[in-house]
Amino acid sequence: MEAQEKLETILQEVIIENAHDKHVFSNNNKSIGIYKKSMKKAIKTIGNHLKERDTPFTGTSISTIKQRIDNIYLEENKRGKSLDYVLDELKDIYLDDCIHFHNPKYIAHLNCPILTPTLVAEAFVSSLNSSMDTYDQSTGATFIELKLVEWTLDKLGYPENADGIFTSGGTQSNMMGLLLARDHYIKKHFGIDPKMDGLPPEASKFRVLCSEVSHFSLKKNLSLLGLGQNAVIPVAVDPDFKMNTSALKKVIQQQKDLGNIPIAIVGTAGTTDFGSIDPLAEIASVANENDIWFHVDAAYGGGLLISNLHKEKLSGIELSDSVTIDYHKTFYQPVSSSGFFMRDKSFVDYIKYHADYLNSKEQEDEGIPNMVKKSIQTTRRFDALKLWFTLRMIGTEGLSSYMEKAISNAQFTADLLRNREDFEIIHKPEISAIVFRYTPFTGNGNSYCGINSYIRKAIFNEGKAIITSTKVYNEVFLKFTLLNPLTTPKDIEEIIDLIVYHGNEYSLKN
Template sequence: MNHQEANINHYARTLQKTIDFVTAHFRNTTQPFSGITPADLKPAVQSIDFNTTSSSIDDLLLEVKSIYSQHAVAFHLPKYIAHLNCPVVTPSLAAEIIISALNSSMDTWDQSAGGTLMEMKLIDWTCEQLHLGASADGVFTSGGTQSNLMALLMARDYYINRTLLYNVKMQGLPEDAKRFRVFCSEKSHFSIKKACSILGLGEHAVVCVPVGNRFKMNTKELKNLMEKEIAQGNIPIAIVATAGTTDFGSIDPLIELGELAKEYGTWFHVDAAYGCGLMLSDNHRYKLSGIEYANSVTVDYHKSFFQPVSSSALLVSDKDTLRLMCYHADYLNPVEQEKDGYPNQVNKTIQTTRRFDALKLWFTLRLMGKDVLGEYIDQIIYTAKQAANMIDKDPDFELLNHPEISTLLFRYNPYSTEVSALNTLNQFIRKKLMDSGKALVASTKVNNEVYLKFTLLNPATTAKDISTILELIKNIGNEYARNN
């Protein structure tokens, strides 16, 4: 047997044992979390000596089980309803094997070839689904934070290049940059402020617009704030709408915001990291109406398309705006290659080396199809409505919002106690539930008041699961009352 054949056989044996390991993990995992604490787990991790090696893959898998997999949060189980983590579909896992084994890098054609064209086709498909127009384009990214950063980079440089006739790449930020303003909902993702900080505009550049009673951006308040900033000599360069806020799943009024962006000549970005999955559903697609007015859109396939992390994209309505991020290196993507018709995806992104994450979505669409994913979206929205109705009818709970997608906030309050006591009670419930590992829910604060949060992204979660979780919450609340 030659060396290459021996390596191939070793690869096959190792992968088979690893697949058996993962299969056993799924078969034997019965609750979302083990309840392990950092203090309990850290000594075992710290005891590992990298100067010695495991004697076999079997021993290594046992080690990984003891310090990782048996404590890994099980997003695939129906009683995990905490954060925006979805269960992943099997075709995408098959694709992961190919992605890792072939190890293509998506920056240039000569490192990815067919993978480049497949990614481009998936980007075109997504743009078509969102009706972004014939000139639309995009690129896969690591996640919503990167996509939002790239969108605001383009918004900044698009304004500078168009209005100030100034080369920001060569000269840095112009003096006027300190007057740039980006408008977003007060419930938008933290990455908007983070992006403005990274881009040299500072967090002060972000103007947070109040929301209405459905936690959507108030367009009247937005217009007033824009006029106020203009009167102070500041410059609106972007409006950022959110299609699916993290805490409420609320969708800002995209049509009105798109019209305002056009009226004021600002970049219009839609952060649809969460809500992008609505495009899959015939029943709920209408909730994204107005997204077609966007200059740029953030899409997270690893949220609402049931893909493994990472699988995301930034889309633009005008492919030429992606050139604002283009740099040429003679050793990598020389100008001559572009002239000869070789597509290099590095020309569209701030990343260089990048995995072929698009293959996961390719496998999913080709083996399952859009309609099946759309049915999953319909199911989680239906279950979220059921959950809200159950909570709303129970006198022991206070429901804060009815879900527009699949997120809802509520708190346990059987005694109508004052706010600080309620905060302590609900924080205790969340932590105690996590420590038990029987179910995982999240929590957040609204006006300094603590609420529990359900985020449903698992079509396998049923009303019965929700009922069980609510009963667990009540039991913990009763325990707290007995002991305090």
């Protein structure tokens, strides 16, 4: 036995001395030492980088950025380079010009600044690399995720029998909602098991109703689900971009008259452009009357669930069959962190699969939990740990205060723009997205398109702030998505000054 141990020690030492194997992360002292030193260097590099820049972007041109990466020959040195070399190189090819979502003047897309506790959690998630598919690859991680699922189900007001799973993002969660909606309808009305037998011929007539400003992932997902993008039937919105339920009822009837089969309604709680929240309770009753699935895409608005000030806005969400929530938007989590929730755990049967090598039926009968049966992924990150650290260290009150600040910034912006004659704001922000345009001269929609497109690009190319644009009824509008609680009214005023500055520049050039 002693001889065997000695041999193993010698072998271990030989392995460690090998230049390549020194990179293999392990539990021997040498490996732990290298890990600690490497992480220290990485953290120092990130810290220095953050201190060096106070704008969300540098304005470096796309061609310069591309060229720097083109210049790298990946097999230049077959035995690799030192960490110092790679970190130095990274500065040039990525760090120096990366986009800072945490900068208070980044107010473009639905990217949130992230919380420090989540970065501590990330170190554990990546370093220990648990995989959430089965208990024997995750142990306590499975129960941590389950507890956070329960916590979210409680906030949703779902019944006891509900269930959920962490996903890679809102797109995947929406896919799961549509998948369950499709298969539930097939099982109930055609008596066949779509998991085994695929789609019946009638599936070409399946239709999903959602507002005309809902997220594009619904279309993409329906094409992936074999129903085609044309299965999405857009429903008109009211002046605040919320689904009009009278229009919804009419569209359902029209579709039935055409011989089509409405199988689901998707309500959006926080549309990507406007942050508008569809009338969820009214939609739930239309879905109920028609005996069809009701999915809520709360990828953006989900964060309101924990705010005492704003949770009423999501009233009716508890009546849905399934919900999408993106923690990596309004819960301030690093990408990826998202969830899919269903009101009845038996819906899992539509995707459940037992693989003998992984999650055998026998193990399930023994009461060993396995998350893979609820997921469309197999290997899956322990993203839940980030939310765990957040709730343990910041708490729901602290967490909800961030979105509350963002919402009050949106109100401030709307008031500011409404009081100016050179801006047109086209809706009442309900969460934290504001769509408006700069209208310094008397013009028409078309003439405003040029100036507003120019402004967005000019601001991006300058790097001092990042805003975005969108099209509303084919005309270009500017958009702020406010998520950063550190953004101040002064930041917002300065960004509006930039808009005016570049707007004037455009007028001088044209």
